[in-house]
Amino acid sequence: xxxxxxxxxxxxxxxxxxxxxxxxxxxxxxxxxxxxxxxxxxxxxxxxxxxxxxxxxxxxxxxxxxxxxxxxxxxxxxxxxxxxxxxxxxxxxxxxxxxxxxxxxxxxxxxxxxxxxxxxxxxxxxxxxxxxxxxxxxxxxxxxxxxxxxxxxxxxxxxx
Numbered sequence: 001x002x003x004x005x006x007x008x009x010x011x012x013x014x015x016x017x018x019x020x021x022x023x024x025x026x027x028x029x030x031x032x033x034x035x036x037x038x039x040x041x042x043x044x045x046x047x048x049x050x051x052x053x054x055x056x057x058x059x060x061x062x063x064x065x066x067x068x069x070x071x072x073x074x075x076x077x078x079x080x081x082x083x084x085x086x087x088x089x090x091x092x093x094x095x096x097x098x099x100x101x102x103x104x105x106x107x108x109x110x111x112x113x114x115x116x117x118x119x120x121x122x123x124x125x126x127x128x129x130x131x132x133x134x135x136x137x138x139x140x141x142x143x144x145x146x147x148x149x150x151x152x153x154x155x156x157x158x159x160x
């Protein structure tokens with residue numbers, strides 16, 4: 001389902017120039033994913049381990065205009081050895097893309113190319129609201145929004 005959604009979004013949003021590794025064979029099974037909740041000032045990161053059905057918030061990275069330092073992400077990839085990267089797409093409520101959607105796609109493209117890993121994209125609408133509800137904090141840690149995306153990705157992976 002994630003594969004279909006990812007390929008559909010790439011076509012819909014006109015981003016078929018993404019590296020071919022981002023549109024995976026349906027036979028591909030991923031076990032560990034780093035999940036990113038993109039933002040202009042902060043990028044939340046969560047980890048999913050499919051074999052144990054566990055998703056955990058990892059950390060929030062500081063960003064400058066949506067860009068994060070290579071060293072921060074290099075460390076996460078080195079420490080967790082993901083076989084797929086998942087990036088939340090901030091779509092408008094009607095499902096259309098926005099300026100932020102394109103920034104998140106660029107992050108996915110950059111990370112996929114940098115680490116030679118496949119990238120899946122997940123709809124992240126209302127994940128911040130869910131993070132606020134879970135934490136009862138009007139300014140929750142951004143890794144909680146990444147956790148919500150991670151749980152959705154894990155749910156779709158286990159239903160395939």
